[in-house]
Amino acid sequence: MKTILKNSVWLLVAILGAAAVGGIALHRGESINSLWFIAAALCVYALAYRFYSAWIAARVLMLDASRATPAVRLDNGRDFVPTNKWIVFGHHFAAIAGPGPLVGPTLAAQFGYLPGTLWILFGAVLGGAVQDMVTLFLSTRRNGRSLGQMAREELGAIGGTAALVGTFAIMIILIAVLGLVVVNAMKHSPWATSTVAATIPIAMIVGLYMRHFRAGKVLEASALGVILLLLSVAGGGWVDHNATLRVWFDHEGLTLAWWIIAYGFAAAILPVWLLLAPRDYLSTFMKLGTVIVLAIAILMLQPEVKMPALTQFIDGTGPIFGGKLFPFVFITIACGAISGFHALIASGTTPKLLENEGDIRMIGYGAMLLESFVAIMAMIAATVLDPGVFFAINSPAGIVGKEAADAVATISGWGFPVTVAQMDTLAREMGEATLFARTGGAPSLAVGMASIFGSAFGQGLLALWYHFAIMFEAIFILTTLDAGTRVGRFMLQDMLGNIWPKLGETSWYPSVLFTSALVVAGWGYFLYIGVIDPNGGVNILWPLFGISNQMLAAIALSVATGIFVKSGRLKFAWVTALPLTWLVIITSTAAWQKIMSDDVRVGFFAAANDMAAKLAAGALPPEKAAVAPQLIFNQQLDAWLTLFFVVILWVVILDMLRVCWRYLAGKPVRPSTEHPHEPAPLNAQWVRD
């Protein structure tokens, strides 16, 4: 009887899920209620978690709750600590969920709501969550080895080196593109700029508080910080209305980019306790708080999604980034569907905390589903805007024209009516001078969030909500920037240490300065080019980031597939080989198009040649001609970089296939580095509910 009841509940979930997914896929009216998105997401996640992840856990990975985890065997009270599964879940989720799942879906909304939503749902349950769970499992069985170490030990030196180089390259591109998102949100906005600037001294106050004033009182210090942050949002409004102060914070994009570069360098060489650690606390609290409030607001308000299911831009003429629906929607949304970066968190840190192997399913698979849900909410927040408004905010001036009248004419001409008056009113409501050409996703998401929050909790505070959302995004983008620069520095020191050991000493100050400067110069260069590019650097940088992130995911899935085959689980290898094949198809196609396409908005070489021809013919206006040589060089560099990524990807794939072939042909392969079975201690504490 009980089984029948259970089965019928799951049958109902399946029917509701199918109806909701079918509903959003087939709907072709004026607007569609966002509850359909929530229902579709929750049903898909529930079914996938209940059935697919359970099957993977039991049959493919054969999770063994009686096996002692590294945290239990090597408990040292510091990095190896057996920890309750909900606590590990919290840590793991906080670590994997950054600004990525907010920005990607917003940009991909140019294709309409449907492609991005489907990719977020099915990419996550069949790809991203599988990758996270399997990587977490493999690393747990290998004492918390990192992805790079596993690649080296299980496949060979080539795979290991490729993983290392790939990670470093992603870091550089990621920081540059996130920096660009912040710059576009702050340019000529004294309110946003002063609020974001205020987060720096606030983080320092919090850092000093928890280091010296009340050591280790993390919660007290964070509460103080959150209050100060909220005050800084209100204070920004005051600065904006103060004629003397506002000029201090009213800057061009380029000036702001230099400030961010200077800030990134300072953050990388300052001690972690002063800036990075406290900022991370603040951003984690803000992130969790805002995501929860956004979910409540969407459920309360049930806003209508006004973006059509598909727009004409699936043909590749999109204003935010060029390129057809296939493969670019899959490149644009990485975080939220499948993100290779997660494999770095799932190997290394999280495995050292697991108190029971059985927790791997909930933490690896479950946390990714939650991140995917964040991406769905970002998609809703971006698509509740009038499409005309969405495109006016996100289209760079180089595409739609610098003047407001030109921009609205172009956008209305696409069939998304919008007027200058409408944009002016909106900008005034949000406390901004203009919202045109704020490419990058943060401002349109902030407008979307502000209108949802405003309708749910009071219209009068729209400007406050807008700048709260900007601050919220900026604070954890800057956390990623700090943390990424520092990680990049460690990696670089590690690599350079092979050449000159002195450089590898992480506490030798000249080396710290030198390597930090190199890392900052690396992303600073791409940020600088992105800012001076009149077509908005997002068009160039975001696809590069997507390709590199998906490449890292492909490396993680290759390692997993190779290990499955080597350990005699060939018949289950499709679990990782399937998403791997898809990733190889989309990254290779995207890379091919970015390198070879004749379309100047897609192909890097085509863009470089086009600009060179125009420059030679004197067809460029003087301000464009001045930066043209740099842009031409950059396009060529980007083409080579893309080629480099795709070569690394194929090297790893072929290396994995070589190992699989050798195993299947009965030839010797590297032995498995899995730690032998040790029984978990029989302790009352381990008796599980």
Add this chain to the structure above:
Amino acid sequence: MLNKLKAFWRVVRRLSGDDAYERYLRHHAEQHVDEPPLTREAFFKQWQDGKWKGIKRCC
């Protein structure tokens, strides 16, 4: 209800690392009785420096 709130508060403290020093003292009392434990300041310094050695935050 009160018990639930208390349990919630314990989870928040654990997640944020607010109780890290107390947990350290417990660990220390169990496993390293022979040496004196670190002071609160010294422990926190070590804990925080250790926390940021690798990739801790994602995109």
